[in-house]
Amino acid sequence: MSTVTLSSASPTGLKVDAVVVALASGADGPVLLPGAEAIDKALKGTLATTLAQLGAAGTVDEITKLTTQGKTKAPVLVAVGTGPQAEPGSPEYRERLRRAAGAASRSLAGTGSVAFALPIDGEADAAAVTEGVLLGAYSFDSYKTGEVKTPVETVTILGPGVKTKAVKEAVTRAEVIATAVNRARDWINTPPRDLVPATFAELSTKLAKGTKLTVEVLDEKALAKGGYGGLIGVGQGSVHPPRLIRLSYRAARAKKHLALVGKGITFDTGGLSLKPNDSMKTMKSDMSGAAAVVAAMLAVAELAPRVSVTAYAAMAENMPSGEAQRPSDVITMYGGKTVEVLNTDAEGRLVMADALVRAAEDEPDLIIDVATLTGAAIVALGPRVSGIMANDDTLAARVHVAAKNSGEQMWPLPLPSDLRAKLDSSIADIANIGDRSGGALQAGLFLKEFVDDATPWAHLDIAGPSFNEAQPFGYTPKGGTGAAVRTLVKIVEELEAGAL
Ligand code: BES
Ligand code: MN
Numbered sequence: 001m002s003t004v005t006l007s008s009a010s011p012t013g014l015k016v017d018a019v020v021v022a023l024a025s026g027a028d029g030p031v032l033l034p035g036a037e038a039i040d041k042a043l044k045g046t047l048a049t050t051l052a053q054l055g056a057a058g059t060v061d062e063i064t065k066l067t068t069q070g071k072t073k074a075p076v077l078v079a080v081g082t083g084p085q086a087e088p089g090s091p092e093y094r095e096r097l098r099r100a101a102g103a104a105s106r107s108l109a110g111t112g113s114v115a116f117a118l119p120i121d122g123e124a125d126a127a128a129v130t131e132g133v134l135l136g137a138y139s140f141d142s143y144k145t146g147e148v149k150t151p152v153e154t155v156t157i158l159g160p161g162v163k164t165k166a167v168k169e170a171v172t173r174a175e176v177i178a179t180a181v182n183r184a185r186d187w188i189n190t191p192p193r194d195l196v197p198a199t200f201a202e203l204s205t206k207l208a209k210g211t212k213l214t215v216e217v218l219d220e221k222a223l224a225k226g227g228y229g230g231l232i233g234v235g236q237g238s239v240h241p242p243r244l245i246r247l248s249y250r251a252a253r254a255k256k257h258l259a260l261v262g263k264g265i266t267f268d269t270g271g272l273s274l275k276p277n278d279s280m281k282t283m284k285s286d287m288s289g290a291a292a293v294v295a296a297m298l299a300v301a302e303l304a305p306r307v308s309v310t311a312y313a314a315m316a317e318n319m320p321s322g323e324a325q326r327p328s329d330v331i332t333m334y335g336g337k338t339v340e341v342l343n344t345d346a347e348g349r350l351v352m353a354d355a356l357v358r359a360a361e362d363e364p365d366l367i368i369d370v371a372t373l374t375g376a377a378i379v380a381l382g383p384r385v386s387g388i389m390a391n392d393d394t395l396a397a398r399v400h401v402a403a404k405n406s407g408e409q410m411w412p413l414p415l416p417s418d419l420r421a422k423l424d425s426s427i428a429d430i431a432n433i434g435d436r437s438g439g440a441l442q443a444g445l446f447l448k449e450f451v452d453d454a455t456p457w458a459h460l461d462i463a464g465p466s467f468n469e470a471q472p473f474g475y476t477p478k479g480g481t482g483a484a485v486r487t488l489v490k491i492v493e494e495l496e497a498g499a500l
């Protein structure tokens, strides 16, 4: 990852390859934002007019590059659009900064050193810029053999008051978070032949070594012996057997104990209820929930909050074969409930149910699960917004706030109890599918059956935001995005602060 340094020097004298300034879209045309003053002065106050003449409007993701013709030490100036200005200090404002920083660093791939002269007032702004820069500088090139553009190498973040302890700490936290998000992206992007349940379990074990995390992995034998019917049922069609990974972080004098559960289907073919090729080709991303919880745990281990966290990654590959589970099979889940599997493509809820029941045995104060659970969530909320469902409205609202504060788009969805009847099975305790109406909610209601009502629980359906099939935007690349990592870490911090 790029290295970040903080400086309160003037951008005009810095020996860097490029300097980035921000441009907002105002009612009467583009507006240069604070941070750009010294550069504008060196250009004799012509910067705004020049940019307007070049057609810059300050819209989101807009990048305008110009040469400084020797008037500043840096040869190139980049103006990045932020869109309309939001209220300084608000989460919207910081997200605009984060996105602009990301769009700029993404557009500067192949450049060695870049200074960011953006409007930074305090540690939270500096952190947002750092996150944006590091997330925008992501690229996944392990499978390319030709020349690739390397992401920006050295980053200087400029601001009048950035040399304080508070800013340094916030920037260090931002680096930890960005590292975690970029890690999750790498795992999601890795082709499914190279990341099967056992590979991910080994990788998690290796990464946890030397950190404050302890790891336990249940292999297929232990899962069968333990009665994990969901993981076994989903995994039985594959030659790559399932795993349940448990990572735990224990804080001394912990204020709360949080359990995280992530869906880790390393490839979802649908099983015997086979998906068409077009729906299948992105299904290496069906372990994004597991990637998010494991990545968040690595961040938690570094940040060492006074909150204990236990994470479960429910790993399986959903394959059709002579040994695969059949639509109409009945499986017995961990904890003893029976499920009639009417559609083998509704596999996520099966592995999640096992892991949710197991997670409750640790007696956490609250449980948050993260899963690429339903295409219906994408129909309901579009590709960039995750759904929040919960058995506790206060928790749902707090998760929503945590998401907003970390710059992730999520929205609460209901769990209407009247829909539960759609999952009635004539021969088992519950069926794994109902009908097409409110599919995301039905999946949420299925999971709810495996959680004790007395334990606050929230379910995040990240089917849309986990994988960007469209063009990159802001700090979000094509492919795996690392969705939910930032929100999960924020939730841990809010638990520590007693705000959740
Ligand atoms: N992994 C999919 C959900 C998904 C779809 C995630 C698109 C990301 C993008 C999940 O396992 C699935 O196949 N769900 C089915 C449920 C249905 C059979 C009730 C779906 O959404 O079609
Ligand atoms: Mn599926």
Ligand code: ZN
Pocket (backbone or CB within 6 Å): 265, 268, 286, 345, 347, 348, 372, 373
């Ligand atoms: Zn799936």
